[in-house]
Amino acid sequence: MRIKEFEIIGKRLFNEGLVGGNFGNLSLKDKDGFFITQSGSYLDEPGDLKFVSMDKTVESGASSEWRVHYETYKLTEKEAIVHAHPAYSVAASFFYSEVIPEDSEGKMLCPVIPVVAGEPGSDILAKNISVALKDAPVVIAKGHGTFATGKDLKEAYLLTSIAEHACKVIYLMGGFGGLSP
Template sequence: MLDQEFERIGKRLFSEGLVGGNFGNMSVKDGGSFHITQTGSYLDEPGSPIKVPIIGQVPPKASSEYRVHRAIYLETQHTAIVHAHPAHAVALSLLIDEIVPEDSEGQMLCPTIRVVSAPPGSKELAHEVGSALQLRNVVIARGHGTFAAASSLNEAYLFTSLAEHACRVLFLKEQYLRDRG
């Protein structure tokens, strides 16, 4: 059942262009552990997730972003995480430290999206993302991608899609204003 949920959400992420190739990962908390996609797996065909203890030794096949997932589970009440690489969100994260959506859905569901800076897979990124997600559902790692956390993979996917939509709207608005001269 969990394998099917990972595959279903992975296919949605892939079909919407929120991940490409073998970028991104997902996890679901299960008591004192979590199930995470395998390192290098394609999210539209993720295979069986790897069980990782929240505290303890990490299996070698676990995604390289396991530190961030672990920090989120330790520091928040979230029970599911989607890490994606949506192009507009990543591009905008290179320019500003906080994204303020102007579309109605973005304003309603995530009035601000914080951008954090730390190397992918690092302890610093784990701390920054874990702290940021205590009060929100989505954050962007500068130049890297979104981390969306919620009560289910479906909800985390929704926040991932919402962040990219909000960034795309901001991009299109700026392009329109530039073109109008």
Template sequence: MPVREFERIGKRLFAEHLVGGNFGNISVRKGDEGFYIKRTGDYLDEVHELVFVPFVGVVPKNASSEYRVHSDVYRNSSHQAIVHAHPQAAIAASLVRDAVLAEDSEGKMFCPKIPVVEGAPGTQELANNVVSALKTTKLVIVRGHGTFAAGKNLDEAFQLTSLADHSCRVIALKHFFQ
């Protein structure tokens, strides 16, 4: 898996203000062996090295702190790529809602209901809750933390991440104008 592909998606996440600093991570599955993930501490738009995390064996120390979520999603689904981002509007919505019901046409079409789950960053509880949600949808918001979007490739996972923020912004703006 080329570093360039991770950087391309990382640059798009930064351009749309869906991540900040060195937060967030992305991964791509490699068959039944494991997955490639961003190295902890790397910025998404300047990925220096990908870390391979095997499904069986020792997890490298330099793997992203959210490797548990990525690993468990891949083990329990057919998803091939995951984007974890911190879209501000989606995070804000997660603080006041248990699910986001899209009101915009794109949201209704591609992800009409985005569940909100609980779990502290980097924990097995978070991994369990995200896996449970991603069995029936491709997008979930972790309360106060961010989104996990899964798909057949990084582009699909990115698009869903962008959609989450867009749908939440539309809802917020609707309430502002009322």
């Protein structure tokens, strides 16, 4: 298993302030399901990974967001998912139904970031996120955080970081109650 990849990306997320404490989760697709971080684990020290099979057999202790990961892997060809709680992205989710980046990297890599609703850990959130991720590489769950996909955890992390940067730029430009230009 690629536990080192989980640790490296977890440390990047933590160091960049994209997660706080033991919030967020990571997963990597496997041939019969996916490996996901434990519920309540610190992403920079993920500990034992939990396996969720595509027949919905969930190893005890798996992250409560396993449903989002399951539905996303079922509906897309993505290989990795990063769920983080970046502050500017969460704040933007209260003001927008979609975020349209103004910065060049955001425009290029995630030109539209959908914002969807659903309670954390719920089937409704899983459905809404997975459907949105069919057409976008990163989505914001209203009041909850980002879900980014990629061919690996590194790419999903990058999209998480880009989405947060795009939301911060919009804020600094005066969007969603931010500073006036």
